[in-house]
Amino acid sequence: MSERHVLITGAGMVGTSTARELLAEGWRVTLVDRSMPSAYVREVLGDEALDEGRVALIEVDLTDQDARAAAVQGLRVDAVVHTAALIAARAQRDVLETLSVNVEVPLWLAGWAHSAGATRFVSISSWSVFSETQPGPITEDSPLMTHFTSYYIASKLAAEHLLSAYAASSGLQVVAIRPTVVYGYGPNLGGSVGSAAIEAQVLRGVRGESIELPANIISTTELVYAGDVGRAVAAAVTAPMDGAFTWHTIGSQETTTIDELAATLREVFPGVEVTVGSGSEFSVVPPKQSAPTDLAETLRTLGIPVPLRRLEGLQRFADELRQADALAAEAVR
Numbered sequence: 001m002s003e004r005h006v007l008i009t010g011a012g013m014v015g016t017s018t019a020r021e022l023l024a025e026g027w028r029v030t031l032v033d034r035s036m037p038s039a040y041v042r043e044v045l046g047d048e049a050l051d052e053g054r055v056a057l058i059e060v061d062l063t064d065q066d067a068r069a070a071a072v073q074g075l076r077v078d079a080v081v082h083t084a085a086l087i088a089a090r091a092q093r094d095v096l097e098t099l100s101v102n103v104e105v106p107l108w109l110a111g112w113a114h115s116a117g118a119t120r121f122v123s124i125s126s127w128s129v130f131s132e133t134q135p136g137p138i139t140e141d142s143p144l145m146t147h148f149t150s151y152y153i154a155s156k157l158a159a160e161h162l163l164s165a166y167a168a169s170s171g172l173q174v175v176a177i178r179p180t181v182v183y184g185y186g187p188n189l190g191g192s193v194g195s196a197a198i199e200a201q202v203l204r205g206v207r208g209e210s211i212e213l214p215a216n217i218i219s220t221t222e223l224v225y226a227g228d229v230g231r232a233v234a235a236a237v238t239a240p241m242d243g244a245f246t247w248h249t250i251g252s253q254e255t256t257t258i259d260e261l262a263a264t265l266r267e268v269f270p271g272v273e274v275t276v277g278s279g280s281e282f283s284v285v286p287p288k289q290s291a292p293t294d295l296a297e298t299l300r301t302l303g304i305p306v307p308l309r310r311l312e313g314l315q316r317f318a319d320e321l322r323q324a325d326a327l328a329a330e331a332v333r
Contacts, residue, residue: 003028005076006237007118009062009109010083011037013186013195014124014179016044017230018081019055022237028054030075033084034061037187043324044186062105072112079120079237080113082106091152102155107162114172121163122236125176127222127249129157130289137294140247160247167244174244175236177229180251180293181218183313184226185320198261199321202314205269206321212277213262219288222251223261225313228304235302251293252307260310268314 004027008015011033019029023045031041036059042050049055060071062084084105085091091098110121128150131143148154160176167174183198197217204211232250256264258276265274299306308316 004078005030006079006081007032007072007075007077007113007116008081008083009033010085010124011041011057011187012083013184013226014182014229014233015081015083016041016186017184017226018083018233019230020045021230021234023049023054025234028056030056030058030077032058032060032062032071035059040187062109063100065108068108072116076117077113078118079122080109080116080118081122081124081233081237082109083124083233085124085156086152088150088152091155092150095151098151098155102152103159103162106159107166110163110166110172110174111170114170118172120173120175120237121167122175122177122233123159123163124233125160125178125247126153126156127178127180127251127289127293128153129160129178132288132290134289134291136291137253138249138251138289138291139294140249140297142291164245171244173241174246175239175241176245176247177233177236178247178249179229179232180222180224180249180289182226182229183223184317185324186226199317202265202268202318203321205265205272205274206318208269208272210273210275211262211265211269212275213258213265215258215276215278218256218258218261220255220257220290222254222289222292223256223310223313224251225308225316227316228252228307228313231304232298232302232307235304239302241301248298248302249293249295250298250307251295252309252313253292253295254309255290255292256310264310264314267311268318 006027007030009032011031058071060067062068086098086101113121131145163174183195201211262274
């Protein structure tokens with residue numbers, strides 16, 4: 001059997017976590033980003049994978065029609081994973097740019113994937129497409145948002161609907177993955193304010209410095225560790241599916257408030273002072289969801305283990321930052 005090849009857009013924490021999972025399964029990976037964080041990618045995926053050619057890196061702006069066509073010309077792939085997007089406050093700056101990045105690019109990419117031989121297209125959507133008013137835990141069939149103030153949320157749901165229509169007309173199998181608020185070690189190039197703020201404060205804890213969480217970086221929400229998202233996305237590349245389009249939610253099945261996050265960080269970093277500050281000025285209100293996810297269907301269909309809860313995930317995140325901090329210090333010497 002020939003080596004399977006996947007193209008992954010976005011070299012952030014979800015894209016690289018997915019790449020790591022698929023490399024372990026024997027896939028060859030082409031990673032695409034508009035501003036490739038090469039040192040980070042090498043750190044996460046390892047020197048061997050890049051030096052042996054099992055990972056190829058392409059730096060290109062996928063909104064540039066001529067550049068993207070040239071960058072992928074001649075490539076043949078078995079699957080495409082699309083993680084690149086503008087998020088939250090970054091997406092709220094310009095509705096037309098958000099439309100281009102979050103809707104036009106995935107539609108073009110799905111069309112290219114089909115022409116390049118792919119049979120599966122996995123797109124990262126968002127748990128924020130669900131209505132903030134839920135009758136119970138969030139499942140695949142929970143009510144969706146119908147009125148919008150966020151360009152990001154509106155663009156993600158629009159992309160899902162259009163990809164569903166494309167899947168029906170083309171025969172390309174499309175899976176949308178709806179993660180809750182993702183945290184983990186990695187660049188936040190898409191503009192995820194909450195993830196970047198959490199990383200900055202966890203890094204302070206790793207260094208033994210006091211932590212002050214901005215009061216408004218999260219509302220009542222659900223966090224999920226990036227490694228668990230990558231595992232779900234990788235599984236979605238090959239999991240059996242009925243029909244041309246489907247979707248899955250991935251989270252920790254545990255809601256979190258800012259005070260609960262602070263309490264958990266005190267457990268992760270005993271002896272470090274952890275407080276909740278007055279908050280920062282953001283141009284968008286953080287997603288709010290009082291109902292936790294119920295992942296029974298996701299776990300059954302994708303065949304993945306139960307994701308880490310908040311304490312275990314933040315402990316894993318802290319360990320990653322310790323290693324990255326040590327590597328950075330070693331590089332300076």
